[in-house]
Every structure is written in structure tokens, then in C-alpha cells.
Amino acid sequence: MIDRRSLLTIAGAGAVGLAAAQVGHAVNSEPPVQPPQDAVGLLYDTTLCVGCKACVAACSRANNLIPASGQSGGLYQEPVALDAHTKNIIKLYKSSDGRQWSFMKQQCMHCVDPACVLACPLSALEKGEFGIVSWKGETCLGCRCCQIACPYNIPKFEWSQLNPRVVKCEMCRQKLARNEAPACTAVCPRKAVIFGKRTALLTEAKSRIAANPGRYYQDRVYGEHEGGGTQSLYLSHLPFAMLGLPDLGTRSIASGVRNVQETIYQHGVTPVVAYSALVVLTGHFWKDLRHHAEDEADWTGLKEQI
């Protein structure tokens, strides 16, 4: 059944798995992607938000989205989650005993090194001016790689349309072009979400933390480093995980994927070397195979089969 030599080989294969698992985690020499110079962003503070949802309605208006008003019979807007006509939403988190609660604003995080942009086959998603992640329809295949890739579950797809679009917050770039602030920040009565340069927002967030010791979870700004950094930043009095912000570590997902692919492909050298080696080996044995087939054809009187 299994002799000693085979056992050693199996152990070797196991060691490959073990070692590769370690190496894959430890070695990632790629320098982290830096936010662009002109990066803008949003800063949302859970301690200021009163959940009025003015930003939700303003977003729909500014982006010509049909308000989701199915449950209210068309009286007012009440989307339950981000969807193909909701780019921005306020949700309420409540713990099971009801003692801990918080509002939470969801929209695109505009990652510094976005996974959706990495995943998109024909560059329909791109990180452009102001570091805004935006979608252009001309080359989009509708493959939904962006939806699989986004750790925040942001991009939405028009499932019922014949020419479906990918819908996500683009930080009101049409308004930015007119020197106006994004709709959600412009209408917020409590300045719970503010717009600005990413560096300025980080300074503001840190001064709020310094001025209010103990108010914010871990005295941390979510998005400064999380998942390689984001341009939408969060201050929260509750653990970020409760608000649906995943613990991603400081490396971006995109950087991890590039690292694995680079290890395998070595700038495209591997496929070329592999192909050449395969040509040499198959070419060598092909002659053997042909001679053998020709011999058999002679001997049997049947046609040679390749």
C-alpha cells in the first residue's frame, strides 16, 4: 500500500502546504499604495448622527435615483439596504439587549487600493480624479467581479435591467466638478458626515479624539489604515465590527492578490519558461510516439493514429 519512500513524499507535500501557507502570509514586499495627492473623502461620526436620513434622500435627488418607497406606498423613501437605486443609506445597529445602539452610514469607501478595481477585467471601474472610484459603462461586461471583491458589499447591480449598470456612490463627482460638496454632506444638519481632503479629515478626526478622551472606540479612525486605507473615514463609539466594518488588517486585499499572482507569474516570465520547456519535452517524446505509431501502422496495415 504505502511504503516508506511514498510516506516521505507525502510528508514533503504536506510540508509544501505548510511552508507555502506561512510564506504567503509573511512575504509581501510590495510597498503599500499611497492615497493620491488630491484624495478627498467623507468623515462620518456616529456620535453626531441623529438618523434623520436627510442624506439618503439628498443622495437620491442628486444622482437621479428613483426613491425606494415600496413599503410606504410612495409616501416617503425607506430603502432597507443599499441597492440598485440607493447609493447611500443610514442603518441602525442595536444590540440584542437594546442597551447599545448606533446609526451607521453606508456608501462606497473609496479604498486607497480598491479590490473592485483590481478585479474588474476590462477596467470599467477605475480610481480617478480625487481618488474617487467610479464606473464607466462602455467596457463593463456585467460580470460582477466587483461585487465579489468588495469587502464592504457596496457595488450594486441592476438585476432586472436588460442593460444592467453597476450602481455605487461616486462621491457626487458631477457636483465636485461644479465646486459643490457631495449631497449627503451638504444637507446633514448635525455635520455628522463632512466632506474634505482626506488629510484634513484625518486631522479633524484626530482632534475630535484628542478633545473627547474615551468617547471613540479604540481612539481609532476606521479607514486610516484599515484594508490599506479608505477615503471614507469613520469615528464610532461602538466597535467597528458591530457597524459592519470588517477587520481587514492594514494590507489591502488587492495587494495580497497581486502578491500571490506575482509570486506565480514573475512578470510573465513563468508562462514563457513553462511553454518553452513544454515544447522541448513534447517535441522530444513526440518523435518517439510517432515512430511507435508508424511501426504499428506498418505491422498491422492500419492507418497511423495520432
Place this chain on the structure above:
Amino acid sequence: MNKCWRRMLAVSSPVLTPAFWLMAGIAGLGLVLCLWREVAGLAAATAMNDGYSWGMFKNFNVTTLTALGSGGYALGVLTYVLNRRKYHTLMRTALLTSILAYTVGMIALATDIGRPWNILHMADPFVWNPHSILFEVALCMSAYVMIALDFENLAPLLERLEEEPFPQVVRELAGYAKRFVKAIYPYGVALALALPTMHQSSLGSLMLVAGPRVHPLWQTPLLPLLYVMMAWVLGIAFVEAAVMASCAVWKRPLDMTIVESLTSLVSWSAIFWLAVRLGDLYGRGQIAAALKMDFYSRLFLVELALIAIPTLLLRIRSVRMDAARSFVALAVLMTGGMLYRYTPTTLAFQPGAGYRYFPSVTELLISLGFIALAVVGYLFTVKRFAILPATLEMSIRGAVPGQKEKQAA
């Protein structure tokens, strides 16, 4: 009777059997529903949603079933690179299963995407995103289906065109073409081996980009390695299963020497796969999670049992020599392997609370239709072309004009 496979020979029985019509019916229904999906949209035809954005088409018909269609790749490596000449008689069966599995996979991919007309932009290098795994998969798979596999599958077609009743000019042209194919064969074969190595591993990398949304029992930087190794195991196992079933149905002798040695190879490959899989789990400190007995741990243990038990049983020579028993063991192993390939894409994919996915009836029928279409292609091709392995005796009998029909009658 001598059961030694030496050549390839067409099955001499009629193509249009009840089984053929049944399969054609299922395939036809699937294709009609496929057209309906293009008109009605993805929401009407499938259960896919903003959480589970990929459904049966991509995750089952492409990611899972092209692994079964990797026989042309795995047996190609054995025959042409490792010079295991004895497997040559199985090459055509392997290449046929590959081209069929991949062709229907590509149709599934085209059905799945929401804006299919934009495929034209694949021809525009300026919009290519070389970092995108799906881009690489799409490019390598198209090249494999549209160039490499067609090239490899040319031989039986050209042989057929060389025979009566085709006119003299066709026969001569086929003869030239065959000579050309023979001359450049190693270059084509090498391409047909390099491309699947890339896209079968990339099908694993595809889920890397989902990061923490794939449960840590499956999410690992080794996904590409584990996926390509599993493609190798499943590819060989499926060719074996297809040949064993074909020989049983069309009353052909089974060359147990070849079958047994391939089965042995499958089980060895699966043992290596298991070693890498478990080594990786240990290396990432996931053994405790594997034994936690929650949903994911149970799923993992089912997968492990479906792969490990038949693999170990197939280490016993008497099991391998028994066609029926090894067929069952291979079928169980294939189920486990397919489960492994499918799980990270759907079962262990965690898009967040509030999302649920179970394929809709239409989606299932379309998916089944693609499989039936491949079966139709198989039934037709093995009866019209010299694909399935046969003994020398049968081939000599089959080569005498008029004998084939008599034998069938």
C-alpha cells in the same frame, strides 16, 4: 480474449437513440430558457442577488465542471511530457471531454454576464486589466477552447475526412492538413498544457480577491495550487469514469491494466492534494476551526471524507482491479472534489447578513441544459469518429469495409 487497448475506434451503433433524444430535449429546453434569460434579464431567470452575485453558471458550470473537463490537460501531461505512451489510446476521449466541458462552460459564462455585447472590448488591449483574475481566466480559457483544444481535436476529424465518401479533393486536403498538424503538434500540445495550468489555478485565485468573505477553512493563498491539483485529479478520474461507462454501455473490453494504473495515479494525486490541503490548514492555524462542528466545520469534514475515504480505498489493489468498485470510489471522489471546487464560491462565501441564494428552477434547467448539451456532443462524436479506445482485433475487423455494419446488426 485480448483486452489490450491499442487503437481508437468509432462506436458502431446508431446515433439517434432514445437516450440521445432525451439529452437533446434537455439541452434544447436549456437553450430556449437561455434565450429567454437574454430577453427577460438576470433577475427573472436566476436567483442571483447583490450578495451572491455569482450563481450556478459561473460557480458550477465553469469553476466546478471545467475541473472535470481537465482530462485533456492531465492526460496530456502524462502522455506527451512524461512519455507514458500507454495512455495514448485515452487521449482522444480526454480531449473530447475537455472540449465539450469547456465549450459549454464558455457558453455558460456568456449567459452569465449582464452586458455580453461588451465582450467585443476583449479585443482592445487598452482596456485590458492584466491584474484582474477574471480577465486572465477569460483570456486563457478562450485561447484554450478556440485554439489549443480545437487543434488537439483535429486529428480524428481529419482522419474521417480522408475516408470515403468524401470527394477526392477533400480527402487530399485533409491529408495535407494532417501532415501539417503532425509537424507542429508539439507546439500546439505545449500550448494546450500551459493554458490550463494557468486558468485552472486562476479559477482558485478568483476567490482570493473575496478576501475575508470566504471562510478561512477555504480562503488561502494556496487556492491556485489546490485548484489546479484538484483539476488534475478530477480530470483523470472523469476520463476514467467516462471510458468505463462507455465500455459498459457499448460492450467494449476494459483494459484493466491501463485503468488500474490510472486509478492508482488518481489516488496518489489525491493523497498529495490532501497533504497540501491539511498542511495549509495546519500552517494557517485552522485545525481547531476545522473541528469546531459548526456549519463550516461539518462542510469541511464532509468534503474531507468524500475525498479521503475513496482515495484510501483506491490504494488497495484489489479495489482498483474491480471495475465496478473502482467506478463507485472514483464517483465519490469526484463528488468530493467538485464540492471542494464549488464551496469557496458559494457555500463558504459570506456576503453579509440578509442575503440568501438557492438557484431558481430556470437557472437549474439552464445549467442542466449545458451539461446535456455536452452529453449530446459526446454521444454524437464517439459514434461518428474514432475516439474511444479499442483492441487491435476490433480495429482490424472495423477497418474492413462493410464489417462495421454487420457487427452492429
